[in-house]
Amino acid sequence: MDNSRTKQQRKGSLCLTPSSMSRTLWSSESPTRDSQSSDDRKGxxxxxxxxxxxxxxxxxxxxxxxxxxxxxxxxxxxxxxxxxxxxxxxxxxxxxxxxxxxxxxxxxxxxxxxxxxxxxxxxxxxxxxxxxxxxxxxxxxxxxxxxxxxxxxxxxxxxxxxxxxxxxxxxxxxxxxxSVKVTFLELYNEEITDLLASDEKKRPLVLMEDGKGFVFVRGLEEEIVSTANEIYTILEKGxxxxxxxxxxxxxxxxxxxxxxxxxxxxxxxxxxxxxxxxxxxxxxxxxxxxxxxxxxxxxxxxxxxxxxxxxxxxxxxxxxxxxxxxxxxxxxxxxxxxxxxxxxxxxxxxxxxxxxxxxxxxxxxxxxxxxxxxxxxxxxxxxxxxxxxVIELYSQIDRLKQELHETRDTNGVYVPRDDYQSEETNKKQLMELQELYLYQQQLTVDLKDQLESTKRDLNMTGQSLLNLENQYQRAKDMIEEKENMISNLLCSGKELTETAIELRSDLEGAASDISTLFDTIGLLIQDSIQSSFTSKAEAIAELTKQMEKLKGLYGSGIKHLDDSAEELYENSRLTLRSLSSELSTSSTYIMNLVGNTSSDAVTISNGLKSSLNYLSSTIAAFIQQEEENRGRTYQTSKSISESFLNFSKNLNVYISKLRLMEEDSQTITNQKLSAFTKKFEEFSVGEERLLLGKIAELLANSTSRKKNLIQAAVDDVLESNCKRTNKINQEISDMQSFNADAEETLKNHIEKTESNYVANTAAIEAGKGTIEDGLQSW
Ligand SMILES: Nc1ncnc2c1ncn2[C@@H]1O[C@H](COP(=O)(O)OP(=O)(O)OP(=O)(O)O)[C@@H](O)[C@H]1O
Structure with missing residues (x-):
């Protein structure tokens, strides 16, 4: 065929005009023998x-x-x-x-x-x-x-x-x-439409079957394609x-x-x-x-x-x-x-x-x-x-007939009566010829088809029989195999169940052992913590008591000091008063003596006057010194009292801090213990479930994991206890050193007061001596 010809020429030259019928007839032709491979024949x-x-x-x-x-x-x-x-x-x-x-x-x-x-x-x-x-x-x-x-x-x-x-x-x-022809149809809601038909020709198409079961769409347009490029236009159109x-x-x-x-x-x-x-x-x-x-x-x-x-x-x-x-x-x-x-x-x-x-x-x-x-x-x-x-010729006639009918039905074209009658006679003859030809052809094809299909059926039946036999044998073997497998499975299943039951009871025993162990550990930990708390509280109470005692002791010491200072002052005052009275008595006596011995009076009076002057200046100096000493003693006592009060305050702060620390540590320990108990409970539940579902090997792992967990928890509690004890010890040693410092300061103050007291007493003694000397020289 010459591909450069137009579509219409193409249609004419091969008589392969677009027709749905043509496809049906083509399909109804039996293939030539050599065209089918053995694989194809088998399917x-x-x-x-x-x-x-x-x-x-x-x-x-x-x-x-x-x-x-x-x-x-x-x-x-x-x-x-x-x-x-x-x-x-x-x-x-x-x-x-x-x-x-x-x-x-x-x-x-x-x-x-x-x-x-x-x-x-x-x-x-x-x-x-x-x-x-x-x-x-x-x-x-x-x-x-x-x-x-x-x-x-x-x-x-x-x-x-x-x-x-x-x-x-x-x-x-x-x-x-x-020749290449394309059709493009759409099936929408069980309705067939031609996607290549122009809009005015668009109508639902009928699906038909020929006598041998071949299906075709009546009236579907075939578009002849001469170049590949046309396909895009056709595709877009459709x-x-x-x-x-x-x-x-x-x-x-x-x-x-x-x-x-x-x-x-x-x-x-x-x-x-x-x-x-x-x-x-x-x-x-x-x-x-x-x-x-x-x-x-x-x-x-x-x-x-x-x-x-x-x-x-x-x-x-x-x-x-x-x-x-x-x-x-x-x-x-x-x-x-x-x-x-x-x-x-x-x-x-x-x-x-x-x-x-x-x-x-x-x-x-x-x-x-x-x-x-x-x-x-x-x-x-x-x-x-x-x-x-010939087939194409008939299909063309068929198409022309159809077109003629359609033209008459739709457009009402006029055809002269004679022409119409002779056309009808021609058509009838052609129809008869066509039917005869088709009938003969059909007969031959049917016979051939029947023969072929009978042969095929026979082959297929033989084959299916063989397949069935094989399948039967295979199924029998499989059933036997499966029966064996099932009985084996049943035996091993039974064994497995027994082992599982044993394991389960073992696991349950182990779980209860572990939980008893944990209870005991919990009680032990609680006891030890409780006793440590009690002993610490006792120690603190004892400490507080001692501090109170110390406070009383220091208070009485200070009071004693104050009393001694007061006594000293009183003694000095009394001494001075007696000295003054003695002095006035002496003066009176001297005045009397002066009255008696008027001659020596002036000389004696002068000497006495100078002695008296000296004595009164010495007494004034003594009184001043005594006053200064008293002030110093008072200041020292005051500073001692203040520092002791500060010390006492600090001590109280430390004690309350210690109490708070104890309470905090108790709360933390309680929290830790309850968290630990909760964690342990959750862990135990999960672990128990896991363990029950698994086998003995897991039990060993789990037990060791639990041991580690307990050890870690015990270590944790011990460590935190140890830390707390260290802290308390540190606080106590700080307190002790502070106490020692305070004792040292107090000691120094007492020593200083004592030395002052000694110095004062010596000064009084010296003053007394001087007065006595003065009096003797009189
Ligand atoms: N293999 C692929 N690579 C890239 N893109 C794809 C691929 N397959 C589909 N797509 C994209 O997915 C989208 C949907 O594809 P498409 O319309 O072909 O789906 P469909 O199966 O035909 O859907 P429906 O049945 O609704 O018509 C399109 O945008 C297309 O580009």
Missing amino acids: VNVQVVLRCRPLNEDEKKTRTNQVISCDELNQQVTATPNNSNKLMDRTFVFDKVFGPTSQQKELYDDVVGPTINEVLEGYSWTIFAYGQTGTGKTYTMEGEGRKEKNGQFHKNAGVIPRAVQHIFDILESKKADY SSKKHTAETLLNKQSNRSHSIFSITIQIKESSSDGSELIKCGKLNLVDLAGSENILRSGAREIRAREAGEINKSLLTLGRVINALADNSESKLTRLLRDSLGGKTKTCMIATISPSVLSLEETLGTLDYAFRAKSIKNTPEANRKVMKSAL
């Missing part, structure tokens, strides 16, 4: 690929936890529902796994690229994306971004544009005679018509399923000279989100949509499970051939790594994992050119 499993998207911006902002880890090397995906319990992890193995950092190109090259060659060989491939809303189904299938100016794909371009480009690249390099809505999980969420199909017909000459048409097809399906209604935030109409989506997915799920129940949903019917039919199928399951989507993710993983076991028996569509041409 190939649906390939399941898992893709996990990265966290989106919102999830990154809210620091959402990731619970999915992808092992691309081993093709495993692990869901970790609970970080603390690894036993809850669930691991799934798939044909391929693509983690959050995977690129669009990688996925295409690994998964879709290899299918293109098979499509060009005449096989049908269906690739569908399945997963919760917002997990990247549309991103994977259609992608984002337009093609770059240099012809390169945008890095976010998805499977569809890459597949079309790939197909054209191969066809161009082979210089093949080909995508813009899709039913989308904003949900909590995706701003532009597809509420519908969409199927983008590419049909490639390649004309080839076979070895016997006849011409062959290879007709391959690639269906790219983007399913609606599989999430539940409430999570997606869907309300009212959205809820109804979600119900419909789930109905489709539910029935699809049933197909996957039972490969039956194929009449309920249009989606199921559309995909029937892809799930257990003649089409090769690949499922791309998309998931989110977020903890918030965990439930849906696990659902998707389960569903995808189950899909792995579905088997297809692919067949290539290769037809002999002649029959192909």
